[in-house]
Amino acid sequence: MSLPPIDTDYFTKFLVELLNIASPTGFAEPAIAFVEKELSRYKQLELFRTRKGALVAKWGIENDEAPVALTAHVDTLGAVVKEIKHTGRLKLSRIGGIQWPSVETEGVWVFTSQGGKIRGSVLIDNASGHIFGQAGTDTPRNDDHMEVRLDVRTTSEQETRELGINIGDCVAFDPRVEVTNGFVRSRFLDDKACVANLVAAIKSMADAGLSPKRTVYFHISNYEEVGHGASAGIPSEVAELVTVDMAVVGAGQESDEFSATLCIKDSGGVYHEGLNKKMRALAEQYNISYKTDVYPFYGSDGEAFWRAGGDVALALIGPGVDASHNYERAHIDGLNATTNWIMAFLLSD
Numbered sequence: 001m002s003l004p005p006i007d008t009d010y011f012t013k014f015l016v017e018l019l020n021i022a023s024p025t026g027f028a029e030p031a032i033a034f035v036e037k038e039l040s041r042y043k044q045l046e047l048f049r050t051r052k053g054a055l056v057a058k059w060g061i062e063n064d065e066a067p068v069a070l071t072a073h074v075d076t077l078g079a080v081v082k083e084i085k086h087t088g089r090l091k092l093s094r095i096g097g098i099q100w101p102s103v104e105t106e107g108v109w110v111f112t113s114q115g116g117k118i119r120g121s122v123l124i125d126n127a128s129g130h131i132f133g134q135a136g137t138d139t140p141r142n143d144d145h146m147e148v149r150l151d152v153r154t155t156s157e158q159e160t161r162e163l164g165i166n167i168g169d170c171v172a173f174d175p176r177v178e179v180t181n182g183f184v185r186s187r188f189l190d191d192k193a194c195v196a197n198l199v200a201a202i203k204s205m206a207d208a209g210l211s212p213k214r215t216v217y218f219h220i221s222n223y224e225e226v227g228h229g230a231s232a233g234i235p236s237e238v239a240e241l242v243t244v245d246m247a248v249v250g251a252g253q254e255s256d257e258f259s260a261t262l263c264i265k266d267s268g269g270v271y272h273e274g275l276n277k278k279m280r281a282l283a284e285q286y287n288i289s290y291k292t293d294v295y296p297f298y299g300s301d302g303e304a305f306w307r308a309g310g311d312v313a314l315a316l317i318g319p320g321v322d323a324s325h326n327y328e329r330a331h332i333d334g335l336n337a338t339t340n341w342i343m344a345f346l347l348s349d
């Protein structure tokens with residue numbers, strides 16, 4: 001048996017739209033709603049939200065006593081307003097570990113708690129080359145020195161507050177999405193690429209008139225970047241959980257942008273040997289280009305579930321993403337390999 005074809009145009013369009021929806025952790029509701037709307041097209045799926053705000057889509061099969069689950073996250077790195085400076089500019093507190101140099105001069109939206117949206121950009125606090133010269137280059141890029149310059153008239157804390165900006169308001173960095181020669185270059189491919197993989201796999205299966213062999217729960221997580229996304233929301237009867245999240249590409253890594261990767265070990269330890277074996281066998285069976293790898297600074301939502309007491313076999317697969325948590329890039333070959341691997345899992349016993 002072969003896998004159903006992937007609608008690559010659909011996948012790319014869905015991914016680009018999702019990437020362009022701001023969804024830092026804690027403010028991911030618009031992205032959850034977007035995925036929910038897309039999945040509501042499939043009558044095979046029963047959709048519900050957890051109290052924490054994650055989306056779960058159940059594709060039920062009669063009399064299945066050992067359901068499986070897949071999880072991917074729509075929340076991303078971002079920031080909140082930490083302080084309003086006397087100049088009217090903003091100091092930020094980062095959500096997750098975005099690297100400051102990677103967002104220097106990036107455009108941002110400040111989403112006010114009253115529902116407003118104000119444009120701005122991230123700068124070092126001594127940015128003008130004509131004033132500070134070499135000092136602007138030498139200043140460390142950290143929480144103290146990076147600030148948001150708002151594209152509205154304000155020169156004081158008071159004026160900024162009058163715009164409706166408060167401490168704790170969400171600040172989202174522009175993703176800057178580009179698609180060229182099969183490459184998708186954007187922030188936050190981690191992990192929106194894998195959410196798109198899940199949605200594309202569901203579409204391919206449904207279009208081909210196929211059903212999974214087991215009852216499946218698709219868990220779309222909204223708190224992964226702070227470490228506890230899938231700690232809740234995976235039903236206790238689930239026997240196997242596949243976390244779908246980006247693979248680490250760069251110096252010393254086996255992963256690349258043109259394959260999917262099975263992660264054997266990351267900072268949280270080693271994944272489940274039995275399920276790893278099954279995922280490898282499926283990749284071989286369906287001729288899916290894959291690597292195995294070890295990720296140096298990485299924790300997954302599956303591990304969050306394990307730590308919360310989840311009793312499942314657990315594996316982690318995903319497409320290779322270059323320069324992760326920075327200005328990321330993936331390729332359609334690695335992305336399609338991941339969608340295929342998901343379908344192979346869905347069609348397995």
Ligand SMILES: [Zn+2]
Nearest residue numbers: 190191245246
């Ligand atoms: Zn991730």
